[in-house]
Amino acid sequence: MKLSRETCSRAILWDWAIARAARHALVGLSLEGTALCYACSVEKKEVDSLAKRKNLSLAVALTLLFLLFAGCGSAMAQSITVTDMKGRTVTLSEPATRVVALTPADCEILNALGAGGTLVGRGEYCDYPASVLDVPAVQSGMETNLEQIIALKPQLLLVDTMAQSKEQVDQLEAAGIRVVVSEATDIQGVYDAISMIGTLMGKTGEAAALVAGMQTSFAALADEAAGNGKSVYFEVSPLQYGLWTAGKGTFMDEVATMLGLVNCFADVDGWAEISQEQVLERNPDYIVTSAMYYGDGPTPEEEILSREGWQSVTAVKNSAVLDLPNYELTRPGPRLADGAQMLNDFILESLGEKAAS
Numbered sequence: 493m494k495l496s497r498e499t500c501s502r503a504i505l506w507d508w509a510i511a512r513a514a515r516h517a518l519v520g521l522s523l524e525g526t527a528l529c530y531a532c533s534v535e536k537k538e539v540d541s542l543a544k545r546k547n548l549s550l551a552v553a554l555t556l557l558f559l560l561f562a563g564c565g566s567a568m569a570q571s572i573t574v575t576d577m578k579g580r581t582v583t584l585s586e587p588a589t590r591v592v593a594l595t596p597a598d599c600e601i602l603n604a605l606g607a608g609g610t611l612v613g614r615g616e617y618c619d620y621p622a623s624v625l626d627v628p629a630v631q632s633g634m635e636t637n638l639e640q641i642i643a644l645k646p647q648l649l650l651v652d653t654m655a656q657s658k659e660q661v662d663q664l665e666a667a668g669i670r671v672v673v674s675e676a677t678d679i680q681g682v683y684d685a686i687s688m689i690g691t692l693m694g695k696t697g698e699a700a701a702l703v704a705g706m707q708t709s710f711a712a713l714a715d716e717a718a719g720n721g722k723s724v725y726f727e728v729s730p731l732q733y734g735l736w737t738a739g740k741g742t743f744m745d746e747v748a749t750m751l752g753l754v755n756c757f758a759d760v761d762g763w764a765e766i767s768q769e770q771v772l773e774r775n776p777d778y779i780v781t782s783a784m785y786y787g788d789g790p791t792p793e794e795e796i797l798s799r800e801g802w803q804s805v806t807a808v809k810n811s812a813v814l815d816l817p818n819y820e821l822t823r824p825g826p827r828l829a830d831g832a833q834m835l836n837d838f839i840l841e842s843l844g845e846k847a848a849s
Contacts, residue, residue: 574688577681578673587694588648592641594632595652598674599624600825601686604702607693613644620818620827636660642667648692650674676824677762679710679743685824702826709829710750718839719752725776725807726755728763728822730783730792731799735766743824747832751839753778772805778842779807780814780835782822791815814838 573583592613593599599618602608608623615632618624628644631637632651638660641649649664649671661671674689676682683703690699726744729736738744739760748755756774757766783792790798792815802808814835816822821831 572691572694574672574691576673576688577675577684580673582670582672584647584670584692588646588692590644590646591648591650591693592630592644592646592669593618593650594630594636595650595674596620596819597652597676597682597685597823597825598650598689600823600827601674601689602693604826605686605690605693605695605698607689607695610693612646613641638663642669648672650689677742679746679828682706682743682824682828686826706826706829710832713829713832713836714750716836717750717752718836718843719748719754722753722777722839723756723774724748724753724778724780725757725771725774726821727779727781727783727796730781730795731768735768735771736763737766739764743828744821747821747828747835750832751836753839768799768801772801775805776807777810778812778814778839779805780816780821782816782819784817785815792817810842812842 570586571583572585572587573581575581589610590612591602591607591610593602593611594615596615596618599608599611599614600620602611603621603624608621611624611627613630614624614627616629617632618627618629630640630644636651641664646669649669651671651673652675653673664671672688672692674685676685683706686703687696687699690696690702726738726748727735728738728744737757737760739755739757739762741762745755745758748758756771756776757764760766779796781792781796783795785791789795793811793813796802796813797808797811799808807813816831816834818827820827820834
């Protein structure tokens with residue numbers, strides 16, 4: 493069948509219209525798709541940005557919390573609590589920087605730890621090292637002067653015994669001064685005192701090294717002990733003031749045992765007053781004194797050697813008298829190992845002289 497020109501024209505126009513509509517639909521879809529993609533892209537960027545802001549806020553918050561707790565931890569780390577040698581719990585907010593030490597041993601410990609510069613006051617009998625003599629002295633012992641101590645504004649007061657009453661301690665602590673008892677009677681007590689003071693001063697490493705050094709020295713001395721069962725008498729107070737000695741449970745008694753000596757008064761507890769008759773009866777092979785010599789009259793050794801009635805004592809007959817006037821063997825401090833070494837050397841020297849004669 494033949495189509496007319498008009499029919500063909502209409503068909504062409506229809507086809508064109510359909511094609512045009514299809515193109516518009518495709519373009520619309522494309523545009524809508526593009527718009528939708530763009531919208532999704534914008535929304536995704538906003539979500540990402542919001543997430544980043546939230547993450548940033550969280551990170552900042554966590555950082556602030558970390559710094560807060562780190563600061564608290566640092567403050568807590570600086571707080572120091574010790575149990576002193578009378579069983580009292582003492583707390584400092586930080587390592588002490590201003591200290592008054594009433595005992596010679598504690599002055600020596602502070603200086604051996606490298607904390608001598610913290611001393612703002614000392615007991616009147618503190619005399620070693622020589623640098624402590626430049627530190628203001630205060631009355632100590634039963635005559636402790638609280639006003640002098642308070643005026644020096646220390647954070648910490650070190651005492652060896654509680655000679656002060658509870659009321660006096662309360663008065664000191666009311667003034668912001670922490671009172672700590674450092675009372676060593678044996679070698680372990682010396683180690684404990686060093687460790688405790690090291691903690692109070694923020695010098696725990698130095699304290700551990702000091703104790704380790706003493707332990708090494710004592711171990712070496714025990715290996716080369718020269719005493720060989722000989723007897724020794726420790727005269728910690730001379731005749732003119734009344735004889736006192738070191739008995740059982742004292743660091744001097746421990747040193748005697750360490751060096752292979754027998755303490756003549758090992759049956760006496762602690763530090764005790766004795767009589768001349770007791771010394772003569774026990775007849776020591778060696779005598780150790782710590783009497784001071786001020787340059788006038790006989791030396792402490794000469795005074796002992798010339799005592800009436802002592803000529804039959806073995807130590808006197810052999811001139812085996814050792815004076816340690818710098819308190820190396822009579823103070824519970826870092827130099828105790830030096831004093832033990834001096835005594836061992838003296839024994840070796842006296843044995844050598846005896847063998848040579």
